Amino acid sequence: MGLDWKLKEKLAARLAREQGHIVYPAGGRARFALAYPNSYFVGMSNLGLHIIYDILNHRTDTACERFFLPDGRELDEYRRTKTPLLSMETQSPLSDFDVVGFAVSFEMDYFHLLDMLEVGRVPLLAMERDERSPLVIAGGPCATFNPEPLSSFVDAFIIGEGEETVGRFMDVYQAAKQDGATREETLRRLSCVPGVYVPSLYEHIYRGSGELETIRPVGDAPAHVERQWVKNLDDYPAHTVVVTDETEFDLYLVETARGCGRHCRFCMAGYCFRRPRNRSLAVLKDAINGAKVYGKRIGLMGAAISDYPKIDELSEHILSEGLAMSVASFRADSVTETMIRSLAESGMKTITLAPEAGSAKMRAVVNKGIDEEHLFHAMELGVAAGIRHYRLYIMIGLPYETEADVDAVAELAGRLKDYLEAHESRGTLTLSVNPFIPKPFTPFQWAVMAEKKYIEAALKRLKKALSARKGVGLIAEPTKSAYIQGVLARGDRRVSCALYRAHMAGGAKAFHRAMKEEGLREEFYLSREYGEKEIFPWDVLDMGVKKEYLYEEWKRAECLETTIPCFDGCRRCGVCG
Numbered sequence: 066m067g068l069d070w071k072l073k074e075k076l077a078a079r080l081a082r083e084q085g086h087i088v089y090p091a092g093g094r095a096r097f098a099l100a101y102p103n104s105y106f107v108g109m110s111n112l113g114l115h116i117i118y119d120i121l122n123h124r125t126d127t128a129c130e131r132f133f134l135p136d137g138r139e140l141d142e143y144r145r146t147k148t149p150l151l152s153m154e155t156q157s158p159l160s161d162f163d164v165v166g167f168a169v170s171f172e173m174d175y176f177h178l179l180d181m182l183e184v185g186r187v188p189l190l191a192m193e194r195d196e197r198s199p200l201v202i203a204g205g206p207c208a209t210f211n212p213e214p215l216s217s218f219v220d221a222f223i224i225g226e227g228e229e230t231v232g233r234f235m236d237v238y239q240a241a242k243q244d245g246a247t248r249e250e251t252l253r254r255l256s257c258v259p260g261v262y263v264p265s266l267y268e269h270i271y272r273g274s275g276e277l278e279t280i281r282p283v284g285d286a287p288a289h290v291e292r293q294w295v296k297n298l299d300d301y302p303a304h305t306v307v308v309t310d311e312t313e314f315d316l317y318l319v320e321t322a323r324g325c326g327r328h329c330r331f332c333m334a335g336y337c338f339r340r341p342r343n344r345s346l347a348v349l350k351d352a353i354n355g356a357k358v359y360g361k362r363i364g365l366m367g368a369a370i371s372d373y374p375k376i377d378e379l380s381e382h383i384l385s386e387g388l389a390m391s392v393a394s395f396r397a398d399s400v401t402e403t404m405i406r407s408l409a410e411s412g413m414k415t416i417t418l419a420p421e422a423g424s425a426k427m428r429a430v431v432n433k434g435i436d437e438e439h440l441f442h443a444m445e446l447g448v449a450a451g452i453r454h455y456r457l458y459i460m461i462g463l464p465y466e467t468e469a470d471v472d473a474v475a476e477l478a479g480r481l482k483d484y485l486e487a488h489e490s491r492g493t494l495t496l497s498v499n500p501f502i503p504k505p506f507t508p509f510q511w512a513v514m515a516e517k518k519y520i521e522a523a524l525k526r527l528k529k530a531l532s533a534r535k536g537v538g539l540i541a542e543p544t545k546s547a548y549i550q551g552v553l554a555r556g557d558r559r560v561s562c563a564l565y566r567a568h569m570a571g572g573a574k575a576f577h578r579a580m581k582e583e584g585l586r587e588e589f590y591l592s593r594e595y596g597e598k599e600i601f602p603w604d605v606l607d608m609g610v611k612k613e614y615l616y617e618e619w620k621r622a623e624c625l626e627t628t629i630p631c632f633d634g635c636r637r638c639g640v641c642g
């Protein structure tokens with residue numbers, strides 16, 4: 066095994082620039098590699114990583130170290146010098162760890178997960194690992210809503226919110242280790258931990274037509290794996306633990322709330338992390354007190370930040386402590402004057418709103434619950450506070466969308482720009498436009514993903530309509546990766562063979578060819594009508610939301626029927642009993 070000292074020194078230097086990491090002396094503790102399948106910059110902006118790092122390192126029997134995907138040139142350097150992937154804390158090789166736990170937030174990171182295993186010298190395929198290999202586990206949003214495309218590479222998945230499960234997982238793992246249990250027996254025991262899904266303990270049987278006929282548990286594996294969720298958020302702190310300047314947004318992250326009760330029909334976070342919960346203001350004030358020493362801007366995290374009931378008090382508290390605040394986006398219908406003023410005083414130059422669609426019809430289809438007046442009101446508050454720039458998140462290719470709905474996006478942008486010009490002559494409006502990707506465990510899991518030629522034509526139409534407007538910009542992600550994400554989001558375990566083949570042939574760019582070579586048709590996953598009773602690859606998981614409820618919501622979308630948000634005493638979807 067080679068070792069490039071420059072790579073090792075680079076990691077050590079980066080570690081020296083951090084505050085808050087923990088390094089345990091060698092020996093005595095189980096070694097847990099917390100791996101983020103993207104760069105250090107992206108990974109260190111992921112609050113889940115900080116939370117799990119903190120929980121594991123507070124155990125008396127576990128030492129957790131972090132691994133990140135080296136950037137392009139560095140990854141080549143690892144390969145060229147045959148250096149195994151090294152940890153941040155002690156620059157130890159990945160394969161020396163007992164457990165490798167990936168935090169997976171994005172489908173495109175599946176390719177990076179395989180790169181990290183390969184460079185880390187851990188056999189890629191779960192079936193090829195032996196008693197000396199680490200256990201490879203994965204958690205995070207993607208692992209929660211559909212683990213199947215990763216099922217050939219991951220021994221066990223943590224389904225739902227990891228705070229409670231990861232501790233129980235380690236208890237059972239440690240006990241199995243002490244008993245001298247084999248890898249197989251350890252995994253069998255782990256499959257009994259609530260929220261742990263061991264894919265090798267389930268057989269997937271397909272019909273000749275390609276659909277799943279049944280998912281069959283092997284031996285005494287549970288028929289369903291219940292996602293776990295934290296009932297009282299105050300039980301677990303959720304803020305930045307390791308502080309560094311080298312993150313995407315250079316923020317000290319603090320989570321205000323989790324889950325969202327707004328029922329947008331495309332939103333995986335809104336369905337997989339129900340019910341909506343808030344952290345108490347006292348706990349948030351404590352977190353902000355702890356942040357003061359670093360002097361960083363506070364990045365408030367949560368599904369819909371402006372829905373936090375005490376957002377005004379929280380905003381005022383942050384500023385009164387001499388700190389600044391930031392939010393990624395917020396709902397136009399719950400934003401307050403105090404919040405916007407606090408953001409402006411914090412130096413925020415751009416407000417991001419997410420109407421998702423231009424027409425009232427499409428906002429009813431997705432159940433966005435945002436009217437045009439809300440957008441104008443938010444802009445009015447922003448302009449009054451001195452904020453000049455506005456960004457709108459828009460999706461195209463939504464179910465039941467027509468050309469008129471695409472035109473409505475440009476028309477809405479025009480009206481908002483008119484308002485902006487009348488009140489703030491130097492203001493800009495930017496549309497961030499993405500194709501809609503159907504996600505598991507949402508009412509739109511039955512939806513067809515619009516074809517590439519439709520998306521490209523809609524984008525062209527939108528660009529043309531906006532070209533006449535000065536100060537209105539349009540940013541669109543490349544459509545190619547959206548279709549890979551679409552396949553991976555609703556893929557079954559056969560797709561993991563294509564992932565493996567693509568990895569061997571160079572990664573994401575080889576995915577389309579790999580699918581063909583595996584005899585898999587992308588249209589099967591993207592553009593066919595899914596049946597009401599179709600067995601989905603993720604049906605073995607139990608998110609608490611009844612499938613019939615999701616289907617009813619899917620049908621309501623067609624009729625433009627809107628659904629009211631969560632409320633106390635509600636029992637509609639199955640999560641609250």
Ligand code: SF4
Nearest residue numbers: 325327329332335368
């Ligand atoms: S407001 Fe809608 S899109 Fe935003 S988190 Fe909630 S459900 Fe998702």
Ligand code: SF4
Nearest residue numbers: 340631635637638641
């Ligand atoms: S049961 Fe009602 S309140 Fe509870 S998560 Fe479902 S919709 Fe929301």
